[in-house]
Amino acid sequence: MNPCQLLTLLCLALVAQLAQAGPKIDLWQTSSGARVLFVENHTLPIVDVQVDFAAGASHEAEGKEGVAQLTRALLDLGVAGMDETQIASRMADLGAQLSGGVDLDRASVSLRTLSMADKRVPALDLLRAILASPQFPSEVFDREQARSLAALKESLTRPDAIASRAFWSAMYPSHPYGRQATPESVSALGRADVLVFHGANYTAQRATVTIVGDLSRLQAERAAEYLTTGLPSGPLMTGIGVPELPPAGEQRIAHPAVQAHLLLGLPALKRGDPDFFPLVVGNYSLGGGGFVSRLMKEVRDKRGLAYSVHSYFQPLAQLGPFQIGMQTKKAQANDALKVAREVLATFLAQGPSEAELQAAKQNLIGSFPLRLDSNRKLLENVAMIGFYGLPLDYLDHYPNNIDKVTVADIKAAFARHVQAEHLVTVVVAGE
Numbered sequence: 001m002n003p004c005q006l007l008t009l010l011c012l013a014l015v016a017q018l019a020q021a022g023p024k025i026d027l028w029q030t031s032s033g034a035r036v037l038f039v040e041n042h043t044l045p046i047v048d049v050q051v052d053f054a055a056g057a058s059h060e061a062e063g064k065e066g067v068a069q070l071t072r073a074l075l076d077l078g079v080a081g082m083d084e085t086q087i088a089s090r091m092a093d094l095g096a097q098l099s100g101g102v103d104l105d106r107a108s109v110s111l112r113t114l115s116m117a118d119k120r121v122p123a124l125d126l127l128r129a130i131l132a133s134p135q136f137p138s139e140v141f142d143r144e145q146a147r148s149l150a151a152l153k154e155s156l157t158r159p160d161a162i163a164s165r166a167f168w169s170a171m172y173p174s175h176p177y178g179r180q181a182t183p184e185s186v187s188a189l190g191r192a193d194v195l196v197f198h199g200a201n202y203t204a205q206r207a208t209v210t211i212v213g214d215l216s217r218l219q220a221e222r223a224a225e226y227l228t229t230g231l232p233s234g235p236l237m238t239g240i241g242v243p244e245l246p247p248a249g250e251q252r253i254a255h256p257a258v259q260a261h262l263l264l265g266l267p268a269l270k271r272g273d274p275d276f277f278p279l280v281v282g283n284y285s286l287g288g289g290g291f292v293s294r295l296m297k298e299v300r301d302k303r304g305l306a307y308s309v310h311s312y313f314q315p316l317a318q319l320g321p322f323q324i325g326m327q328t329k330k331a332q333a334n335d336a337l338k339v340a341r342e343v344l345a346t347f348l349a350q351g352p353s354e355a356e357l358q359a360a361k362q363n364l365i366g367s368f369p370l371r372l373d374s375n376r377k378l379l380e381n382v383a384m385i386g387f388y389g390l391p392l393d394y395l396d397h398y399p400n401n402i403d404k405v406t407v408a409d410i411k412a413a414f415a416r417h418v419q420a421e422h423l424v425t426v427v428v429a430g431e
Contacts, residue, residue, distance in 0.1 A: 023039045023041070023212075023372065023378055023382065023395060024039065024040070025037055025038070025039055025382055025385070025392045026038045026039075026040075026217060026220075027386075027392060028221070028224075030204070030209075030224055030225050030228045030229070031225065031229070032204035032228045032229055032231060032233065033204045033205045033233070034204045034205070034207040034208065034209055034224070034228040034231070035207070035208045035209070035386055036208075036209045036210075036211070036220070036221075036224040037208070037209070037210045037211070037382050037383070037385065037386040037392075038210075038211045038212070038215075038217065038220040038224075039211070039212045039213075039378055039382055040213075040215065040216065040217065040220070041212055041213050041214065041375060041378065042214050043214075043375075044213070044214065044375060045114055045115045045116065045214050046112065046113070046114060046115060046213050046214060046375050047111075047112075047113050047114075047115045047120055047211065047212075047213035047214055047215055048110070048111070048112050048211070048212045048213050048375050048376060048378075048379040049110065049111045049112075049113075049124075049127065049209070049210070049211050049223070049227070050100075050108055050109070050110040050111075050209075050210045050379055050380075050383045051108065051109045051110075051127075051131060051207055051208070051209050051210075051227065052106045052107070052108045052207070052208045052209075052210070052383055052386070052387045053106060053107050053108075053201055053202050053203075053206050053207050053208075054105065054106060054201065054206040054387075055068060055071070055072075055102070055106065055107040055197070055201035055202055055206065056068055056102055056103050056104045056105040056106045056107060057069065057102065057103070057104050057176075057179075057180075057181075058104045058105060058176040058177055058179075058240050058317075059176070059197075059201055059240070060176070060179065060197070062179065063185065063188075064185065064189065064193055064197070065179050065180060065181040065182065065185040065186075066148065066152075066181030066182075066185050066186040066189060067189055067193050067194060067197045068102050068107060068197065068201075069102050069148065069181065070141075070144060070145060070148055070186070070189060070194055071102075071107070071194045071197050071198050071201075071202075072100065072101065072102040072107045073144050073148070074134065074136050074140060074141060074144055074194060075100075075109065075130060075134050075198075075202075076098055076100075076109070076130045076134070077137070077140050077144070078134065078135040078136065078137045078140055079126075079129040079130055079133050079134055079135060080129060080133040080135060081129075082129070083137070084140065087126065087130075090122070090126055091123070091126065094113065094114075094119050094122055094123050094126075095113075095114055095119060096111060096112060096113040096114070096119065096123040096126075097111070097112040097113075098110065098111055098127075098130075099112075104176075104177055104316060104317075105316055105317045105387070106387055107201075107202075108383070109127070109130060109131065110379070111123060111124070111127045112375075112376070115213060115214035115215065124223055124226065124227065127227060128226060128227050128230055131202070131227060131228075131230065131231060132230025132231060133230070134198065136191060136194050136195060136198075138191055141191045141194065145186065145187075145189060148181075148186055149183060149186050149187060152181060152182075152183055152186060153183055156183075159255045159257040159259070159260075159261045159428045159429050160261055160428075162253060162255065162261075162428050163253070163261040163262075163263050163426050163427075163428040164263070165180055166251055166253060166426045166428070167263040167265065167323075167424070167426045168180065168321075170246060170249065170251060170424040170426060171243075171246055171265060171266060171267055171321055171424055172243050172246075172267065173246060174243075174244065175240075175241065175243035175244070175318075176240045176241075177240075177243060177267075177316070177318070177320075178243075199232060199234075200234060201234075202231065202232070203231055203232050203233060203234030204228050204231040204232070204233055204234075205233065205234055205235065206234065207228060207231060208383070208386040208387045209224045209227060209228065209386075210379055210382050210383040210386050211223060211224065212375055212378045212379045212382060213375055239317075239318075240317070240318060241318070242318055242319065243267045243318055243319050245266060245267060245419070245422040246266065246267075246422055246424055247421070247422065248420065248421050248422060248423050248424065249424050249425070250424075250425040250426075250427070251424075251425070251426050251427070252426075252427045252428075252430060253426070253427070253428045253429075254429070255428050255429035256429070257428070257429040258329070258330070258429075259327045259328065259329065259330070259429065260327065260328050260329065260330050260332075260333035260336075260427060260428065260429045260430040260431075261325075261327055261426075261427070261428040261429060262324075262325065262326050262327070262328065262333060262336060262337055262340070262425070262426070262427050262430070263323060263324070263325050263425070263426045264323070264324040264325075264337075264340060264341070264344075264423055264424070264425045264426075265321045265322050265323035265324060265423065265424065266321065266322060266418065266419070266422045266423050266424060267318075267319035267320065267321055267422075268313060268319060268320065268321060268322035268417040268418060269313045269314070269315040269316075269319060269320055269322065269417060270315060270316065270317070270318055270319050270320070271315045271316060271317060271320075271388040271390065272388060272389065272390055273315070275413040275416060275417060276313075276315065277401045277402055277404070277405055277409075278405050278409040278410045278412070278413035278414075279313050279322075279410075279413050279414065279417060280313065280364065280402070281357065281360045281361065281364065281402060281405040281410060282347075282351065282352060282360075282405075282410035282413065282414055283311055283312060283313060284359075284360035284363060284364060285347075285352035285356040285357070285359070285360050286311050286343070286344070286347050286352075287309060287310050287311025287312070287324060288310065288311055288312055289359070289360065289363065292359060293311075294343050294346075294347060294356075295309045295310070295311060295324065295326075295340060295343050296308075296309055298339055298342075298343050299326065299336060299339050299340060299343070303335070303339060305326075305328050305332050305335055305336040305339060306326040306327060306328040306332075306336055307327070308326065308327070309324070309325070309326035309336075309340065310324070310325055310326070311323065311324045311325075317388065322417065322418055324340055324344065326340065330429060330430060330431045331431055333427055333429075333430030333431060334430070334431075337425070337427065337430075344418075345420070347414070348411075348414055348415065348418060348420070350411075351407045351408075351410045351411035351414070352407060352410060353407075354407065357405070357406075357407055357410070361402055361403055361405070364402050365399045365402055365403060368398060368399055368402075372395065381395060
């Protein structure tokens with residue numbers, strides 16, 4: 001057995017020991033129809049709660065692009081009997097924290113609070129009010145709409161944002177993942193649009209509640225029931241449809257920036273796909289492993305064509321993208337693009353070497369415990385499992401699933417998911 005194989009086995013043994021000790025995830029459904037996931041953890045006197053709704057940007061009606069972001073921004077800026085200043089003051093008095101956001105698939109509201117009853121109970125009261133009775137005050141709507149519009153207009157001057165928007169539009173020309181907010185769509189939104197979007201998407205049937213921390217199962221059940229009984233009821237979720245793979249193509253956009261921005265990719269991976277592990281391991285060798293990846297070695301180290309180059313998979317509820325991205329001098333854009341395509345083609349044909357495979361496994365397995373070393377990281381991982389309906393033992397088997405991957409698995413998975421005839425390219429500010 002060579003040293004690389006021995007290190008991999010030692011890492012796997014360590015992670016297996018950690019996995020046996022947790023996290024144990026309990027799953028149930030509230031009386032209102034919301035799914036609940038709970039991890040009991042008494043290490044610290046802290047409770048983390050995250051409520052995810054299927055209310056991401058992909059659920060916006062055509063012509064209403066931007067309403068998902070605006071709805072989430074307004075959600076905790078006014079509830080029945082309290083304005084945004086009072087909410088912030090109350091949270092500060094309790095030592096609690098609110099956070100959250102919105103992406104393509106989901107909108108989230110998160111609470112971190114101390115677990116002592118005199119802190120936890122009023123913090124949960126406030127979270128329930130935010131979920132059940134947001135007021136969307138007219139003056140706050142006007143302010144946040146103006147702020148959103150200004151940020152959007154500013155982003156449309158930046159080459160990185162221009163490249164990203166063009167890239168997503170090219171990958172998803174007729175799918176909700178490709179629709180994006182514009183100054184026109186945001187300007188046309190009214191407070192009524194926010195109320196409609198909230199009523200249709202922030203419902204119990206579209207909610208997943210994740211609780212991690214210093215509670216008993218009974219306390220967690222009561223908290224989840226309390227948080228969700230005030231949510232509106234609505235129809236079960238409907239899918240957004242499977243995106244069609246685009247034809248290969250290249251788009252070049254002029255821009256005065258000094259650096260060219262290059263993106264290559266295609267819709268590739270859905271959450272829960274069994275090819276996830278071969279793709280993750282393979283991508284570490286291709287472009288996800290920093291300075292040890294092929295793209296970095298060929299594009300930066302050998303030729304000096306870019307300071308940084310990356311590749312990654314972004315699994316979503318439907319096919320999320322595989323992406324290669326970099327920045328380079330304008331005069332080098334064509335050379336950098338040529339090298340990136342050659343590296344990808346070689347990898348698709350040959351896969352990683354055995355040495356690259358072992359290095360990828362060592363890193364992914366060895367760093368895995370760091371993904372679960374805090375309450376907040378546990379919350380993020382368990383919330384992802386709950387929202388996307390992954391197996392409850394997903395984290396327990398993650399290291400073993402990485403370790404089982406072979407070169408043949410990687411080649412087969414990449415052949416299924418990364419097909420040259422569907423690869424789109426966007427170059428902004430290139431010559």
